[in-house]
Amino acid sequence: MEVILSRKEQIEQTATALFKNRGFSATSMRDLANQLGIEAASIYSHIKSKEEILQRVCFRMANEFFEAIDQADVHTASASERLQAAITAHVQVLTKNTEASAVFLHEWRHLSEPHHAEFLALRNRYEEHFREIIREGIKAGEFKVPDEKFAVLTILSALNWIHTWYKPEGKMNAEEIAANLATMLLNGLKQT
Amino acid sequence: MEVILSRKEQIEQTATALFKNRGFSATSMRDLANQLGIEAASIYSHIKSKEEILQRVCFRMANEFFEAIDQADVHTASASERLQAAITAHVQVLTKNTEASAVFLHEWRHLSEPHHAEFLALRNRYEEHFREIIREGIKAGEFKVPDEKFAVLTILSALNWIHTWYKPEGKMNAEEIAANLATMLLNGLKQT
DNA sequence: TAGGCAACCTAACGTTCGTTAGCAAATTTT
């Protein structure tokens, strides 16, 4: 089941892999061209600038993350269930596209204005979704948390290292990883 | 209580701040010189190369982290107590030097060989300290964890975002942060 | 007071960078 990619998508995909491994700044257009088997100047038949690639990856992934948690959310469920669903959705996106996720998580700071500010606003809105769940959990007496912002950042931080090691052929699949992380974050390490 | 810094230390400190904010590759020697109020060439009276700065920061921080968890470790304590002590020590180092920590955590991949490999070996040895505690906790029936490596990386990942927001004048001090994180990781979010 | 050294300078090196201009071939669309 090979998906046919346009040349532009090929460039984006190859660039994503390089951005993940060496970082945006340390990846030259000549590196990218070399990887594609063409000349650097040829890339400019398809894209306007190096940063355009970064922008496309960052905002496409932002969309993916939003769609995933929106679809997974069931407003009538308990806070614990909603949090577990959000964690699972987040992990699904992370594992389905580890390279783009790495770029999304680490390289966004090389965006120029106004994209940089726009990206941060999106990220904040995404985190707000989690904060809202935590708030609900606190109000319902389900969660005991010192600070909701603190809790959300800890949770997301605990999830966002997956891209560094996840391999589709590894011993844990995305669902198992999500389940283990949700259990750890909700119940802790301690035997109960 | 102003600490007097040698010029070399000043360069290292200023470079660390720039490396944190823009990344190693996106920071030029002319940027650094500008920040110091001198010419780029003048920096080479004090250091041998741009990478030397990165090496010094990375390996100095590695040392700091090792010393902190070694000092904090009490072998006779329970696994929970040992883990809490390790988390506290780790957070103390992170908060005491947020800029150098950011470089240590993110910029090490720009080290050239053999320093790159040496760094990874050190990091693995550091993580092994945590793995050992987790193993002990599992054996003693204290912890319930799907995979010890998985647990350690989740813990460290949850800790290592602190440098992005911690400010000494903030409402939580290092001890409170460490305590909150240890509670969250050991007991989970759920009210018990 | 002479020597040494720390600190910084100007000038420049060779290289790499992102990008543009202008053109050619192949493929697809009309």
Place this chain on the structure above:
DNA sequence: AAAATTTGCTAACGAACGTTAGGTTGCCTA
């Protein structure tokens, strides 16, 4: 068959890069 689009090329641009060479100044010490 003609026209338009896609995909690539060579050549080159100006700018920025890390770094070196060689010199000047001012302070500290013998």
